[in-house]
Amino acid sequence: xxxxxxxxxxxxxxxxxxxxxxxxxxxxxxxxxxxxxxxxxxxxxxxxxxxxxxxxxxxxxxxxxxxxxxxxxxxxxxxxxxxxxxxxxxxxxxxxxxxxxxxxxxxxxxxxxxxxxxxxxxxxxxxxxxxxxxxxxxxxxxxxxxxxxxxxxxxxxxxxxxxxxxxxxxxxxxxxxxxxxxxxxxxxxxxxxxxxxxxxxxxxxxxxxxxxxxxxxxxxxxxxxxxxxxxxxxxxxxxxxxxxxxxxxxxxxxxxxxxxxxxxxxxxxxxxxxxxxxxxxxxxxxxxxxxxxxxxxxxxxxxxxxxxxxxxxxxxxxxxxxxxxxxxxxxxxxxxxxxxxxxxxxxxxxxxxxxxxxxxxxxxxxxxxxxxxxxxxxxxxxxxxxxxxxxxxxxxxxxxxxxxxxxxxxxxxxxxxxxxxxxxxxxxxxxxxxxxxxxxxxxxxxxxxxxxxxxxxxxxxxxxxxxxxxxxxxxxxxxxxxxxxxxxxxxxxxxxxxxxxxxxxxxxxxxxxxxxxxxxxxxx
Amino acid sequence: xxxxxxxxxxxxxxxxxxxxxxxxxxxxxxxxxxxxxxxxxxxxxxxxxxxxxxxxxxxxxxxxxxxxxxxxxxxxxxxxxxxxxxxxxxxxxxxxxxxxxxxxxxxxxxxxxxxxxxxxxxxxxxxxxxxxxxxxxxxxxxxxxxxxxxxxxxxxxxxxxxxxxxxxxxxxxxxxxxxxxxxxxxxxxxxxxxxxxxxxxxxxxxxxxxxxxxxxxxxxxxxxxxxxxxxxxxxxxxxxxxxxxxxxxxxxxxxxxxxxxxxxxxxxxxxxxxxxxxxxxxxxxxxxxxxxxxxxxxxxxxxxxxxxxxxxxxxxxxxxxxxxxxxxxxxxxxxxxxxxxxxxxxxxxxxxxxxxxxxxxxxxxxxxxxxxxxxxxxxxxxxxxxxxxxxxxxxxxxxxxxxxxxxxxxxxxxxxxxxxxxxxxxxxxxxxxxxxxxxxxxxxxxxx
Numbered sequence: 002x003x004x005x006x007x008x009x010x011x012x013x014x015x016x017x018x019x020x021x022x023x024x025x026x027x028x029x030x031x032x033x034x035x036x037x038x039x040x041x042x043x044x045x046x047x048x049x050x051x052x053x054x055x056x057x058x059x060x061x062x063x064x065x066x067x068x069x070x071x072x073x074x075x076x077x078x079x080x081x082x083x084x085x086x087x088x089x090x091x092x093x094x095x096x097x098x099x100x101x102x103x104x105x106x107x108x109x110x111x112x113x114x115x116x117x118x119x120x121x122x123x124x125x126x127x128x129x130x131x132x133x134x135x136x137x138x139x140x141x142x143x144x145x146x147x148x149x150x151x152x153x154x155x156x157x158x159x160x161x162x163x164x165x166x167x168x169x170x171x172x173x174x175x176x177x178x179x180x181x182x183x184x185x186x187x188x189x190x191x192x193x194x195x196x197x198x199x200x201x202x203x204x205x206x207x208x209x210x211x212x213x214x215x216x217x218x219x220x221x222x223x224x225x226x227x228x229x230x231x232x233x234x235x236x237x238x239x240x241x242x243x244x245x246x247x248x249x250x251x252x253x254x255x256x257x258x259x260x261x262x263x264x265x266x267x268x269x270x271x272x273x274x275x276x277x278x279x280x281x282x283x284x285x286x287x288x289x290x291x292x293x294x295x296x297x298x299x300x301x302x303x304x305x306x307x308x309x310x311x312x313x314x315x316x317x318x319x320x321x322x323x324x325x326x327x328x329x330x331x332x333x334x335x336x337x338x339x340x341x342x343x344x345x346x347x348x349x350x351x352x353x354x355x356x357x358x359x360x361x362x363x364x365x366x367x368x369x370x371x372x373x374x375x376x377x378x379x380x381x382x383x384x385x386x387x388x389x390x391x392x393x394x395x396x397x398x399x400x401x402x403x404x405x406x407x408x409x410x411x412x413x414x415x416x417x418x419x420x421x422x423x424x425x426x427x428x429x430x431x432x433x434x435x436x437x438x439x440x441x442x443x444x445x446x447x448x449x450x451x452x453x454x455x456x457x458x459x460x461x462x463x464x465x466x467x468x469x470x471x472x473x474x475x476x477x478x479x480x481x482x483x484x485x486x487x488x489x490x491x492x493x494x495x496x497x498x499x500x501x502x503x504x505x506x507x508x509x510x511x512x513x514x515x516x517x518x519x520x521x522x523x524x525x
Numbered sequence: 526x527x528x529x530x531x532x533x534x535x536x537x538x539x540x541x542x543x544x545x546x547x548x549x550x551x552x553x554x555x556x557x558x559x560x561x562x563x564x565x566x567x568x569x570x571x572x573x574x575x576x577x578x579x580x581x582x583x584x585x586x587x588x589x590x591x592x593x594x595x596x597x598x599x600x601x602x603x604x605x606x607x608x609x610x611x612x613x614x615x616x617x618x619x620x621x622x623x624x625x626x627x628x629x630x631x632x633x634x635x636x637x638x639x640x641x642x643x644x645x646x647x648x649x650x651x652x653x654x655x656x657x658x659x660x661x662x663x664x665x666x667x668x669x670x671x672x673x674x675x676x677x678x679x680x681x682x683x684x685x686x687x688x689x690x691x692x693x694x695x696x697x698x699x700x701x702x703x704x705x706x707x708x709x710x711x712x713x714x715x716x717x718x719x720x721x722x723x724x725x726x727x728x729x730x731x732x733x734x735x736x737x738x739x740x741x742x743x744x745x746x747x748x749x750x751x752x753x754x755x756x757x758x759x760x761x762x763x764x765x766x767x768x769x770x771x772x773x774x775x776x777x778x779x780x781x782x783x784x785x786x787x788x789x790x791x792x793x794x795x796x797x798x799x800x801x802x803x804x805x806x807x808x809x810x811x812x813x814x815x816x817x818x819x820x821x822x823x824x825x826x827x828x829x830x831x832x833x834x835x836x837x838x839x840x841x842x843x844x845x846x847x848x849x850x851x852x853x854x855x856x857x858x859x860x861x862x863x864x865x866x867x868x869x870x871x872x873x874x875x876x877x878x879x880x881x882x883x884x885x886x887x888x889x890x891x892x893x894x895x896x897x898x899x900x901x902x903x904x905x906x907x908x909x910x911x912x913x914x915x916x917x918x919x920x921x922x923x924x925x926x927x928x929x930x931x932x933x934x935x936x937x938x939x940x941x942x943x944x945x946x947x948x949x950x951x952x953x954x955x956x957x958x959x960x961x962x963x964x965x966x967x968x969x970x971x972x973x
Contacts, residue, residue: 036636050872050876052953055875055881070870071768088637091631092631093631110620113576117576122585122589127595128601129601130597148567151567165852170849174697199840202844206845208701282552282560282561303856304622304623305614306634306859307656311798351693351700352690354660356600356797373528374567376570377570379564381529387543410554464530491824493630497629498629500629510817510833512653513646513653513654514643
């Protein structure tokens with residue numbers, strides 16, 4: 002999921018304000034240590050790994066051997082544990098509290114899935130072992146594919162894309178290949194709503210399409226008249242997120258698909274929000290031609306501080322022949338892997354990456370699916386939607402929902418109308434949430450709502466946590482309206498760091514540690 | 526259901542607060558025809574031990590690398606990962622956090638990324654590195670696109686030792702953007718020949734070292750030739766441990782260095798997730814793909830880290846972005862960085878020397894097997910050997926005897942005319958006894 006630049010922190014305003022508590026003498030804050038970089042912890046000749054001394058030298062390699070030092074410090078194991086545990090304590094995490102990033106689906110990550118992925122039969126298997134030695138891995142990929150196809154009502158799935166954006170790329174390349182195969186290669190435009198994730202236009206432009214925006218109706222949906230006006234023989238595809246980034250189901254999605262197909266274009270659905278409908282609605286019943294599924298959203302594989310993700314793409318019959326290699330097939334002696342774009346795969350558009358995709362994520366996602374089953378997954382969607390609507394109802398006491406009429410799906414979108422005249426911005430409000438122990442919601446996205454605040458609680462939040470969260474937000478909202486502006490402008494006060502100067506970071510980028518210059522002589 | 530905290534009582538109370546009668550009232554926007562009353566045709570929920578049992582059953586149908594003598598490489602390598610690495614990456618605060626958009630409460634992830642970038646820059650001998658990409662193959666494709674943006678040229682030359690999966694990944698993306706790719710046929714030691722293919726329209730030359738066949742090459746002359754023609758040199762490495770012994774891409778004049786970082790800290794995982802390393806000259810950084818972490822200060826003047834130069838990225842620039850990348854490979858980058866911190870320079874150099882030593886032992890012993898010939902002239906930890914029977918057949922025979930005996934080139938490129946070429950890798954985990962088992966089994970199987 003993405004966030005927009007508008008309102009991102011630029012420079013902290015005002016003077017340093019750390020006099021709200023006694024500044025410490027060491028830079029630590031209670032148990033929160035001021036941790037140096039590994040490059041400042043010394044250890045240039047230290048190692049935390051015991052390896053025997055080699056008996057051979059590398060004289061056979063002559064001057065291919067590295068002559069220059071590398072410049073890497075080492076840490077013993079206890080030092081390494083301290084360094085990384087200290088750093089970890091400066092992160093927010095879903096295991097600490099509700100993490101309401103709209104469109105990101107920060108749900109609980111079951112530890113059974115971690116255990117399964119670490120079984121040697123999955124974690125310690127080489128991608129190019131003989132097929133006879135990896136039948137369990139191929140069986141798992143086949144089962145995962147079956148679940149994804151059944152849940153979406155789509156006939157095919159490409160498993161290899163490594164993240165959602167990679168899945169978008171895969172879907173568009175399938176669409177492009179299908180158009181080329183049908184003599185429609187001249188179609189060079191992709192239509193996408195203004196509310197789309199940034200990855201949609203970025204992906205379309207990356208593969209050479211011109212992006213044109215579709216207008217939105219007052220109730221937060223695709224404007225059918227505008228879509229119809231913009232569709233034509235030059236349009237290759239539409240990219241529409243459903244449920245959309247306003248957290249709303251596209252009521253006219255079937256008509257959107259019909260219009261798109263009538264114009265000879267394909268319907269790419271951004272499946273980032275599949276969590277809201279899994280087990281209840283099948284995208285295949287809505288006329289979708291391709292949709293990526295973020296396994297790290299709907300199917301709970303951990304976000305890991307920014308990946309790895311996985312973005313399998315389900316495909317309609319029209320697009321399936323163009324799916325990238327490799328894929329798993331049932332052969333005479335068990336499962337086989339089609340690795341090359343020839344024979345039965347001759348229409349494949351190519352290869353997305355080396356090997357076979359994010360197997361470690363497949364294992365986790367499949368364990369998650371088995372745990373929930375058909376009934377549990379349906380309950381996932383229902384509880385996700387229930388939790389979001391509950392927050393929308395409770396928070397509406399002080400905040401203004403962007404689309405007050407009717408239910409939302411898995412996320413509740415608010416605008417900043419309720420902050421008008423307070424001097425507090427969406428960004429300030431979000432930073433004050435940090436002081437109250439919560440990660441901010443997605444801000445300033447989607448672009449179609451002023452000062453947007455997009456809150457996605459997910460189904461794994463208990464009611465007590467929702468109430469605790471809502472209580473914090475309502476108290477903050479009342480504080481903002483009561484003129485307690487300093488609480489917001491200087492926030493966060495209680496985080497490991499105060500607001501960071503992003504302008505300086507971008508103006509003079511320091512992207513790596515460099516050794517400090519030797520101190521100058523006093524006489525100079 | 527153990528992952529769903531709401532009770533029926535909670536649900537009823539919450540529906541009342543919302544002011545609707547039933548959960549169906551929250552799905553009214555779904556077209557009636559698409560509303561599914563019943564359950565999809567899949568099994569019902571299962572308890573933890575039932576799921577674990579099924580996962581163990583599936584895992585048990587795979588032969589794991591640690592079960593016996595193991596010699597597979599070709600872009601993924603079996604190395605030892607210290608126990609502390611896996612423990613640390615499972616800390617909740619690393620495992621269950623999001624991309625660090627709110628730097629005040631993500632300094633753990635951000636400082637790790639800053640340290641990771643510094644480590645990658647040092648290893649590759651380049652000025653700057655990014656916060657990782659999906660893997661080595663996609664990093665290579667991104668590098669080619671970046672070279673085209675920088676030079677405003679449209680052609681790339683892929684060297685004859687480039688991993689075929691990497692070449693296909695580049696070709697797929699290049700076809701999509703209308704770039705022209707000249708892919709040289711596979712050859713064991715012909716990197717120098719790329720120079721003859723550099724022309725005025727060449728954006729970049731992509732050279733892998735050590736290459737698919739394990740051949741290590743000094744690319745300095747290729748760098749000079751490319752740069753003299755206004756093209757960039759992209760150096761690809763699939764075995765990151767080699768940085769501990771061999772000259773770095775930067776020292777040989779690379780403009781962009783990309784690598785598969787799986788060897789350090791990340792397991793084999795049947796091909797993913799892995800971690801793509803990406804480094805380049807500083808002057809090109811604004812054209813680089815992916816996340817970048819930079820140093821700055823907070824409101825109190827304390828040092829901190831943020832994602833920066835995001836004006837290159839999709840969430841700001843949308844259709845003008847340098848890449849569509851959003852998620853990278855954060856947790857694998859963390860594993861890489863922790864393992865590299867444990868190794869340190871001393872440990873990495875020793876690890877690399879042990880890998881090289883194992884490969885020398887392997888090469889010496891396998892050359893004694895009748896009908897075998899070592900083809901790789903200069904290698905780090907991987908060699909290509911000529912086999913007296915088709916390599917694919919030999920590998921299957923060995924697998925039937927509990928030995929994972931390397932990767933046949935024909936698996937990667939059946940059209941290369943290399944059916945009798947086998948890739949064998951050795952690492953610090955390869956014992957002399959394993960090499961002996963391979964050599965004896967091969968001798969015996971071939972004499973039958």
